[in-house]
Amino acid sequence: MRLGIIGLPQSGKTTVFNALTRGNQPVTTSGGRFDVRTAVVDVPDPRVDRLSAMFKPKKTIYAKVTYADIAGLEGSKSAISGALLNQLSQMDGFVHVVRSFEDPSVPHPAGSVDALRDITGMDAELLLNDLIAVERRQERLAEERKKGAGRDKATVDREIALFERFHAALSTEQPLRELEISPEDEKNLAGFGFLTRKPLLVLLNLSEGQAAPQVEYAQPRTALAALQGKLEMDLAQLEPDDAQIFMEEYGITELGLDRVIHLSYDLLGLQSFFTVGEDEVRAWTVNRGATALEAAGTIHTDLAKGFIRAEVVTYDDLVTLGGLSEARGKGKLRLEGKEYIVKDGEIVHIRFNL
Numbered sequence: 540m541r542l543g544i545i546g547l548p549q550s551g552k553t554t555v556f557n558a559l560t561r562g563n564q565p566v567t568t569s570g571g572r573f574d575v576r577t578a579v580v581d582v583p584d585p586r587v588d589r590l591s592a593m594f595k596p597k598k599t600i601y602a603k604v605t606y607a608d609i610a611g612l613e614g615s616k617s618a619i620s621g622a623l624l625n626q627l628s629q630m631d632g633f634v635h636v637v638r639s640f641e642d643p644s645v646p647h648p649a650g651s652v653d654a655l656r657d658i659t660g661m662d663a664e665l666l667l668n669d670l671i672a673v674e675r676r677q678e679r680l681a682e683e684r685k686k687g688a689g690r691d692k693a694t695v696d697r698e699i700a701l702f703e704r705f706h707a708a709l710s711t712e713q714p715l716r717e718l719e720i721s722p723e724d725e726k727n728l729a730g731f732g733f734l735t736r737k738p739l740l741v742l743l744n745l746s747e748g749q750a751a752p753q754v755e756y757a758q759p760r761t762a763l764a765a766l767q768g769k770l771e772m773d774l775a776q777l778e779p780d781d782a783q784i785f786m787e788e789y790g791i792t793e794l795g796l797d798r799v800i801h802l803s804y805d806l807l808g809l810q811s812f813f814t815v816g817e818d819e820v821r822a823w824t825v826n827r828g829a830t831a832l833e834a835a836g837t838i839h840t841d842l843a844k845g846f847i848r849a850e851v852v853t854y855d856d857l858v859t860l861g862g863l864s865e866a867r868g869k870g871k872l873r874l875e876g877k878e879y880i881v882k883d884g885e886i887v888h889i890r891f892n893l
């Protein structure tokens with residue numbers, strides 16, 4: 540799962556990327572030059588820590604999210620260049636970094652700091668590019684319909700109707716993520732990376748000690764959060780012990796970073812289930828609503844192929860009872876079939892036979 544970090548030039552994208560990835564990318568003016576860096580980030584999870592302490596495995600593996608630092612958007616109503624658009628289309632969601640910090644030495648491209656203006660500007664840019672893509676597709680569909688060759692009429696008509704809906708929504712500045720789309724249409728859309736269908740986390744980048752400005756922003760599959768970007772980037776580069784001292788000094792109890800990573804994970808509609816053992820304690824990522832069979836397939840295709848049963852125990856039961864055999868003894872280890880819907884935080888053991 541990949542999230543693109545986007546925002547106006549000099550809004551703090553690379554700073555936030557460095558903080559999130561605990562990396563050390565040069566924070567310099569790229570002058571809006573198109574340029575992408577990616578890094579894989581562990582999703583911090585105290586449940587994994589606890590399970591790891593219980594089982595003392597050789598390896599502990601957290602769930603992961605990938606972040607990409609994507610410069611080059613201008614927040615203006617204009618067509619995005621092919622290469623950049625291609626990058627953006629491949630993302631599963633966006634983190635829009637919005638400048639809120641005041642610093643005269645860092646010029647804002649619009650000359651002043653105004654979070655809501657920048658949020659709306661970026662939304663408009665993404666929306667316009669979807670509109671261009673929709674219109675292009677509509678032209679193709681009209682041609683296909685006229686020629687009558689290729690796909691059957693009903694399929695083409697269905698797609699024409701869907702794109703008319705898209706066009707109507709975008710023409711009234713409604714992002715595509717607000718539309719209900721049937722699972723069947725959803726399948727046909729897999730190849731299109733419409734930008735306003737992707738989940739969006741708006742992230743206000745604050746100065747040290749600055750209170751988050753009041754911003755009214757509520758849409759389906761979007762979230763708003765704030766982060767002291769530069770402070771957290773500095774913190775991320777300290778040794779854990781030093782970071783702890785620093786946090787106490789500044790009265791920081793929770794890292795904005797961890798919250799951002801969790802919000803990203805939630806916005807993407809993901810959840811974790813765990814496997815435990817002496818070799819490995821591991822968090823696996825599946826979509827919310829995934830079945831036991833899908834969970835098995837995430838671990839290994841062989842587990843899905845030879846699936847017999849899933850042994851499932853909740854995190855709380857396992858931790859309270861102290862082990863799998865204790866859980867089995869108390870009847871808390873359930874046997875579930877292929878269609879069972881796995882819940883967040885369950886410990887799953889797949890029984891299989893090839």
Ligand SMILES: Nc1nc2c(ncn2[C@@H]2O[C@H](COP(=O)(O)OP(=O)(O)OP(=O)(O)O)[C@@H](O)[C@H]2O)c(=O)[nH]1
Nearest residue numbers: 548549550551552553554568569570640642745769
């Ligand atoms: N005071 C202050 N400065 C910040 C903060 N976040 C970023 N900056 C500064 O703002 C400048 C731009 O930050 P970057 O992280 O490079 O911004 P960017 O969005 O990646 O910029 P481009 O890649 O050029 O579009 C740098 O000089 C940062 O040090 C912050 O929270 N407070």
Ligand SMILES: [Mg+2]
Nearest residue numbers: 552553569610
């Ligand atoms: Mg940058």
